[in-house]
Amino acid sequence: MHKPLYSLSAGELGLTAESVERNLNRVLELSQRWKAVLLIDECDVFLENRTQSDLHRNQLVSVFLRLLEYYQGVMFLTTNRLGSFDPAFESRIDLTLHYPALDAASRRHIWRTFLPAGSDKIDVAEEELDSLAEHEFNGRQIKNVVKTARLLALRDKTALTRKHLEIVMRVKKGKPGALENHSFH
Numbered sequence: 001m002h003k004p005l006y007s008l009s010a011g012e013l014g015l016t017a018e019s020v021e022r023n024l025n026r027v028l029e030l031s032q033r034w035k036a037v038l039l040i041d042e043c044d045v046f047l048e049n050r051t052q053s054d055l056h057r058n059q060l061v062s063v064f065l066r067l068l069e070y071y072q073g074v075m076f077l078t079t080n081r082l083g084s085f086d087p088a089f090e091s092r093i094d095l096t097l098h099y100p101a102l103d104a105a106s107r108r109h110i111w112r113t114f115l116p117a118g119s120d121k122i123d124v125a126e127e128e129l130d131s132l133a134e135h136e137f138n139g140r141q142i143k144n145v146v147k148t149a150r151l152l153a154l155r156d157k158t159a160l161t162r163k164h165l166e167i168v169m170r171v172k173k174g175k176p177g178a179l180e181n182h183s184f185h
Contacts, residue, residue, distance in 0.1 A: 003074075006036040010043045017059035024067050031073050038075040047077065048084045061086060068092055107142065108133035114146040115160070121150075123159040132162070135169055145169055 013023045031038040046064040065088055111132045115124050149164035
């Protein structure tokens with residue numbers, strides 16, 4: 001299948017029912033006109049069960065359901081909260097894919113992707129990737145750790161090292177004193 005990909009985050013659709021309706025209508029029309037595959041990332045707010053106490057979110061879900069009902073194109077919606085999935089979506093979704101947690105080999109591959117060998121700005125040895133892969137992070141978390149560690153290394157005016165990565169991972173895991181021995185000027 002050779003089709004363009006139209007990718008956006010659910011947050012880009014807006015915060016009110018009116019803005020979501022206007023923006024989603026435009027996105028759906030463009031996707032159909034371009035014969036594009038549509039990917040809406042982080043759709044949690046639209047896919048969660050409606051409740052009597054959150055009328056604002058109920059409006060968002062209703063608008064989303066109504067507009068998706070007649071969409072004829074190929075669409076992927078991503079969420080991390082299948083446990084609170086609104087049953088009204090079940091009849092509107094053709095296929096649900098579940099991705100299990102990453103194993104160590106997959107995490108190692110992701111670390112390698114974000115820490116390419118041979119870069120003069122990265123000083124992380126190949127054998128260090130195995131110990132990094134033992135930390136049970138998902139791909140997005142690994143990307144964020146590397147991004148933040150790069151900023152630490154830039155501030156230190158050094159190549160990114162495992163030490164930078166470990167500092168960020170300890171902070172992410174809420175370890176007290178993670179930044180104690182690292183000065184910020």
